[in-house]
Amino acid sequence: MKNVFDKFLSEEFRERIEHVIISIAIVSFIVHLLVIFLVSQDVLHISSKLTKSPISAVYTPFSFILVYEVFLLVFFLPRSISIYIGKQYEIITLIVIRRIFKDIGNIEMTTNWFRLENDLQFTYDVLTTLILFFLIQLFYKKIKKQGVEETPKSLGEKFKTTKFIKLKKSIATVLIPFLVVLAFYSFGIWLISAVQDHWNNITSFKNINNIFFEDFFMVLIVIDVILLLFSFFYSDKFHKIIRNSGFVISTILIKLSFSVEGVVNNALILGAVLFGYLILHIHNLYNNSSISDY
Secondary structure, eight states, X not given: OHHHHHHHTSHHHHHHHHHHHHHHHHHHHHHHXXXXXXXXXXXXXXXXXXXXXXXXXXXXXXXXXXXXXXXXXXXXXXXXXXXHHHHHHHHHHHHHHHHHHHHGGGOOOSTTXXXXXXXXXXXXXXXXXXXXXXXXXXXXXXHHHHTTTTSOOSHHHHHHHHHHHHHHHHHHXXXXXXXXXXXXXXXXXXXXXHHHHHHTTOOSSTTGGGTTHHHHHHHHHHHHHHHHHHHHHHOOOHHHHHHHHHHHHHHHHHHHHTTOOTHHHHHHHHXXXXXXXXXXXXXXXXXXXXXXXX
């Protein structure tokens, strides 16, 4: 297991994956632009939001950027639970941004902006992105401040920390092939459904923004709960238990956001990240106070 981890989650492999993903993203962007051009010339007949505007072509490379973010989440899992949670927040933020590019072709530049559903959703998503970006910056700032505080002091703590890191490495190693299988399965199920909808004259690409990621966050909930339970062997301190439990709740709120649309979706996403930030902030306050030593 150790050799597998060292091979697939090494810094060298991460850089290699990064170059491959960037190359694929560039090619996919060009291909998407070509498809949009062919649709506009009536050479291809595809009814989709993704073929109405050249700006929508950004959706495709963003999808591959999200794939890379998923890999980074697994990559950082053994290193820090807080950064692992931060990567979840980055992923949901990129999903919101990608949704903006998907829906931008439906925007109507009229004086009735705040009465039209598509225009309102665009406004919600733009504001949500700004707030998420700010909250994630604050979240990572808190992680940076807590870094020195969580350094193991005694030999016993170092031993427990080493065992917990080994557990996280094992989970990360198993997670990589599982997520690859899940990605192909999710895409295959959606593709079959999209083809059936097309032949039945139903609008395709309806739930394309949820492909893979709805199931992905369900998997993350399971992982978060496993980490929470095993963290009891690592530390029984109240503030750490509450922090890890809060991170589970935050992931659950993100998962729930996929089951709703409109402003409720945005509210759940913002609530999840804000909750995670506040949990980490209070944890740091608790960690810096003398009460944490009792």
